[in-house]
Amino acid sequence: MISISKLLCDLDAEGDGLRYDAADGSDKPQITEEKQQRPVVVWNTTRRCNLYCSHCYAGAETQPATGEFTTAEAKSFLDQLADYGAPVVLFSGGEPLVRDDLVELVGYAADRGLRPVLSSNGTLLTREKADALRDAGLQYAGISVDGLPERNDRFRGEDGAFDAAVRGIENCLEAGLKTGLRYTITEANAPDLEGVVELLVDRGLDRFCFYHLDYGGRGAEIVDADLTPREKREAVERLADLTLEYHDRGEEIETLLVGNYADAAFLVEYAREKFGAGKARAVYEYLERNGGDPTGERIADVDYQGNVHPTQFWQGYSLGNVRDRPFGEIWDDESNPLLEALRNREDRLNGKCADCQYRSICRGASRLRALATTGDLFAPDPQCYLRDEEVHGDGPPVGGVAD
Numbered sequence: 001m002i003s004i005s006k007l008l009c010d011l012d013a014e015g016d017g018l019r020y021d022a023a024d025g026s027d028k029p030q031i032t033e034e035k036q037q038r039p040v041v042v043w044n045t046t047r048r049c050n051l052y053c054s055h056c057y058a059g060a061e062t063q064p065a066t067g068e069f070t071t072a073e074a075k076s077f078l079d080q081l082a083d084y085g086a087p088v089v090l091f092s093g094g095e096p097l098v099r100d101d102l103v104e105l106v107g108y109a110a111d112r113g114l115r116p117v118l119s120s121n122g123t124l125l126t127r128e129k130a131d132a133l134r135d136a137g138l139q140y141a142g143i144s145v146d147g148l149p150e151r152n153d154r155f156r157g158e159d160g161a162f163d164a165a166v167r168g169i170e171n172c173l174e175a176g177l178k179t180g181l182r183y184t185i186t187e188a189n190a191p192d193l194e195g196v197v198e199l200l201v202d203r204g205l206d207r208f209c210f211y212h213l214d215y216g217g218r219g220a221e222i223v224d225a226d227l228t229p230r231e232k233r234e235a236v237e238r239l240a241d242l243t244l245e246y247h248d249r250g251e252e253i254e255t256l257l258v259g260n261y262a263d264a265a266f267l268v269e270y271a272r273e274k275f276g277a278g279k280a281r282a283v284y285e286y287l288e289r290n291g292g293d294p295t296g297e298r299i300a301d302v303d304y305q306g307n308v309h310p311t312q313f314w315q316g317y318s319l320g321n322v323r324d325r326p327f328g329e330i331w332d333d334e335s336n337p338l339l340e341a342l343r344n345r346e347d348r349l350n351g352k353c354a355d356c357q358y359r360s361i362c363r364g365a366s367r368l369r370a371l372a373t374t375g376d377l378f379a380p381d382p383q384c385y386l387r388d389e390e391v392h393g394d395g396p397p398v399g400g401v402a403d
Helices: 004-009 016-020 071-084 102-111 127-136 149-156 161-174 190-202 217-225 229-248 262-275 277-290 327-332 337-343 367-374
Strands: 040-044 088-092 115-120 140-144 179-184 207-211 254-258 299-302 307-309
Touching: 004 229, 004 254, 004 262, 004 277, 071 102, 071 327, 088 102, 102 115, 102 127, 127 161, 140 161, 149 161, 149 190, 161 179, 179 190, 190 207, 190 229, 217 367, 229 254, 229 262, 262 277, 299 327, 307 327
Parallel strands: 040 088, 040 299, 088 115, 115 140, 140 179, 179 207, 207 254
Antiparallel strands: 299 307
């Protein structure tokens, strides 16, 4: 994740230590005091979902699937994560709220010292369920809203999904749960970006996660619905503008970009244009600490059957199964060729990535999109929207550049 609000507005957030090793400079209680050494783990607790979204990376279905963890197996898996030192477990799906034992598992994760957070479509989040999750120790709920009512409902395959998600958001807020809004942009819902941000502000939310479409699961079936690189750049620029506008109005909204580390380079250029070389240098230094695309390193995924993946979007490749050996052993095993390649990608990147001046803060962005569109793991991400002069400039703004 790349925090626009942190980089451009110096807005403190609980993830400053986790992402930027900047806990000392933040007034907010931190997830961790130091930059993460272990991955945040997305756990697809179930493949079942009450909706059928066109972009679902997990390929969720409305009917139950075989091989799902029992409650006892789920707790054993959470023990593995706790013993390994994972800082966060994100309960995802499918829709995690279809599991009858979700509250119990959230409580178990919290008791084991994991930070439990939730990714949900929000439609099943009653006030009673929100209260129970809060009491169990849930720290955050991210609710997906992919546009205003008509476009969101078309995206999600069910009339009324938007209204139900908004009720879920309101229930979480009334229960005192920290809650954010998640939005994946495509051609179909790009016109609703500003309206979704306005919805967030109107409902009293203070966190907005802007997701780029990755080409996994059903997302691979709608590649043609992705924005062009030029349109993507315009959308990211508009979100940066909105972040500054709301900040100037006193709205402390944490805005985050997810899934395309061309955004990192763009924000350096944006900061240089808006605020000058000194600010650009500060942004660059934060992003250097962040380390670029985290796939296979700082983010991991475990699906409902226990298969470990390099990221939640890369469901088509398994590194191993936690029913066979512990998560930590799988994650540390660099004899796996994909894992080794992802962790040592810099010198293998080709095309414009090979000599890009921003390679260290981007690391080629999405290797899954590159592989899905070209068959080459080290080809440029087709959604890189940087201009030639930005790729091949005079060098990034490192220390010593005058303001």
